[in-house]
Amino acid sequence: MTDSDDGPVADGAAPAPDGAGVAEAVPAAASGADAAGDAATPIISGRDVVKEYVTGGETVRALRGIDFRVDPGEFVAIVGPSGSGKSTLLNMLGLLDVPTSGVVELEGVDVETFDDTEQTRKRKDTIGFVFQSFHLIPTLTAVENVEVPRLLDRTPKRTREVATDLLERMGLGDRLGHYPEELSGGQKQRVAIARALVNEPRLLLADEPTGNLDRDTGDQILAEFDAITDEGVAVVTVTHDDYVAQFADRVVNLIDGTVREDAEAVTG
Amino acid sequence: MTPLERLWGSFPAFLMARRNVVRAKTRSALAVAVILIGVVAIGAIGAGGVAFQESQFETLGTIGADVQVFAGEDNENGYLTATDVGTIDRVSGTAEIVPLKQENADVIEDGSTAGSATLYGVDEPTELYEVDEGSIPANWRNGVLVGSTLADRYDLRPGSKVTLSRTTIEDGEAVRRTDEYRVKAVLAQAGQADIANPNEAFVLPTREFDDDVFAQVIVRADDATTANETAMAIKRTFNGRRQLVGVFERGDVAEQIDEAFRLINLFLVGIGAISLVVAGVSIANVMLMAAIERREEIGVLRAVGYEKVDIVRIMLAEATLLGAIGSLLGGAVTLAIVAVINDALLGAPFAYSAAALQYVVGGMVFGVVASLLAGIYPAWRAARERPVEALRG
Ligand SMILES: Nc1ncnc2c1ncn2[C@@H]1O[C@H](COP(=O)(O)OP(=O)(O)OP(=O)(O)O)[C@@H](O)[C@H]1O
Numbered sequence A: 001m002t003d004s005d006d007g008p009v010a011d012g013a014a015p016a017p018d019g020a021g022v023a024e025a026v027p028a029a030a031s032g033a034d035a036a037g038d039a040a041t042p043i044i045s046g047r048d049v050v051k052e053y054v055t056g057g058e059t060v061r062a063l064r065g066i067d068f069r070v071d072p073g074e075f076v077a078i079v080g081p082s083g084s085g086k087s088t089l090l091n092m093l094g095l096l097d098v099p100t101s102g103v104v105e106l107e108g109v110d111v112e113t114f115d116d117t118e119q120t121r122k123r124k125d126t127i128g129f130v131f132q133s134f135h136l137i138p139t140l141t142a143v144e145n146v147e148v149p150r151l152l153d154r155t156p157k158r159t160r161e162v163a164t165d166l167l168e169r170m171g172l173g174d175r176l177g178h179y180p181e182e183l184s185g186g187q188k189q190r191v192a193i194a195r196a197l198v199n200e201p202r203l204l205l206a207d208e209p210t211g212n213l214d215r216d217t218g219d220q221i222l223a224e225f226d227a228i229t230d231e232g233v234a235v236v237t238v239t240h241d242d243y244v245a246q247f248a249d250r251v252v253n254l255i256d257g258t259v260r261e262d263a264e265a266v267t268g
Numbered sequence B: 001m002t003p004l005e006r007l008w009g010s011f012p013a014f015l016m017a018r019r020n021v022v023r024a025k026t027r028s029a030l031a032v033a034v035i036l037i038g039v040v041a042i043g044a045i046g047a048g049g050v051a052f053q054e055s056q057f058e059t060l061g062t063i064g065a066d067v068q069v070f071a072g073e074d075n076e077n078g079y080l081t082a083t084d085v086g087t088i089d090r091v092s093g094t095a096e097i098v099p100l101k102q103e104n105a106d107v108i109e110d111g112s113t114a115g116s117a118t119l120y121g122v123d124e125p126t127e128l129y130e131v132d133e134g135s136i137p138a139n140w141r142n143g144v145l146v147g148s149t150l151a152d153r154y155d156l157r158p159g160s161k162v163t164l165s166r167t168t169i170e171d172g173e174a175v176r177r178t179d180e181y182r183v184k185a186v187l188a189q190a191g192q193a194d195i196a197n198p199n200e201a202f203v204l205p206t207r208e209f210d211d212d213v214f215a216q217v218i219v220r221a222d223d224a225t226t227a228n229e230t231a232m233a234i235k236r237t238f239n240g241r242r243q244l245v246g247v248f249e250r251g252d253v254a255e256q257i258d259e260a261f262r263l264i265n266l267f268l269v270g271i272g273a274i275s276l277v278v279a280g281v282s283i284a285n286v287m288l289m290a291a292i293e294r295r296e297e298i299g300v301l302r303a304v305g306y307e308k309v310d311i312v313r314i315m316l317a318e319a320t321l322l323g324a325i326g327s328l329l330g331g332a333v334t335l336a337i338v339a340v341i342n343d344a345l346l347g348a349p350f351a352y353s354a355a356a357l358q359y360v361v362g363g364m365v366f367g368v369v370a371s372l373l374a375g376i377y378p379a380w381r382a383a384r385e386r387p388v389e390a391l392r393g
């Protein structure tokens, strides 16, 4: 899988991009030998992860054997040009997809060993998603959308409290009863983020979470992310935005399905 | 949070189902409409059939578990004798028997014949007849009871007098005798199938007839089974090689009529049921469209931790909800239609019989079940989809 061209990726530590202001940038990948850099189990890690899509007899290699590791409390930004495999990687981190080859481990357990039910359970308990195009449910109000991941718990009162609180923190306290079609793009985005947080995940995955937000609202979201990383939640976000990348503890630069540890993040 | 919201919160699948039903209003309305039509088809046909059957029985009169015994084709007398009656009484065991005499008579008005009528002779008329006007004396020895049709025709009331002329056998010779009788009672209108139908008859005490001549003996059995046993026993006793008595089991006929009605009704309800099957197909179609339309949404649910069975449950809740709404409305419409049918056939709009209500409830249950079944395949299809694929749009 990892032929010499693509190389064993990310041998050295990746320096944080300029101005990231984070001293200790944990390597995006650890090549076998120096894996024991941190005693804590990573929330999620992958070795030699390959993802291939077969469409019409043609094989697209979306990920070409990459290694990664995300620790609790980390804020990781994934940048890279369109089609470089960012969403594919995020799906892998979110247990929505399994690699064609290689190993992905969630809290030390190989995800291949999970059956569909266990995967679903893990998604619910440990992972929060913010999708690239929000994917709010049009028939439900803002607060109900936030409640969705907890609806089946049948604790309506508690769930309503948590959801209301989250929306208030997102600055949407006055939009609780609004339907998605009555919300602006940025407001939908924030509802989607609140929904991702409602189950108190240990890993928050976001695909372009600030794409539709103005600087102020974006800052508010980033501050929120910062706050939850302080609580030990790992945040992995795909972004085209330098500003967000600078905010991150660490930037993973994906190009054509491989991790490039350039100092210059290729955004956009 | 209102208590209602809290209630919905306890049934999250129904919360989403309800919102989805409301979202696609036209489509949901059409799905509900087909279920409604199906439920009405089953309920109205079934319950209407029952009302029709009842109205038929009303004109037919009650057909009990009676056995009628009369002279058979090989009987030289052409009638039953007192000895025969005794034998029948013995063979029928505890069952009540009513020996019946019968003759024809002319009704004489102002010295000339005004018409003819049947004369029945019984000793215990209360066994057979109900009284409309007047009363039957406890120890009835003279006086006549008049059937309702004749009472109207000859304008007879209790207390009026009527003259009857008939031919009787006296000492082996035919004699014409004419007697005047006082009317004791007018009998209630009887159904067409009633035994010894009195509508066009006069009823007299048996002493007004020949001693030894009985037209028939009615054995009143408790139920169809004993009626059948008694009928067999009587046949065995009388009929060897020669057919001395004829036996007619009325319970048999009642059963046959019942069975015929039941089969016709079943056939019609079957046709109604086809319309519910069609309704089920339409629900399946609606749900399949919903499953395709909400692919992304379902992908989101799967991604945030809904199991496949949760998705199935939500989709089935929606199908069931459509079915339940359709069935409830259908049930209401059916009751209204059946009220109209009842009014037309039975003269009482709210005379819902248990059997009729069974069809209505049956139709409603079938409506819900058909919708539930119809939702299974679409629900399974929706749940089976991998969330990554669904979310790619
Ligand atoms: N289901 C699929 N079937 C076939 N090819 C796919 C599939 N999903 C992704 N790909 C291919 O894999 C590559 C990576 O796709 P991915 O969606 O991960 O890109 P991305 O980095 O998220 O891009 P963008 O920034 O535009 O969202 C692309 O070339 C894409 O065409």
Ligand SMILES: [Mg+2]
Binding pocket: A086, A087, A088, A132, A207
């Ligand atoms: Mg993408």
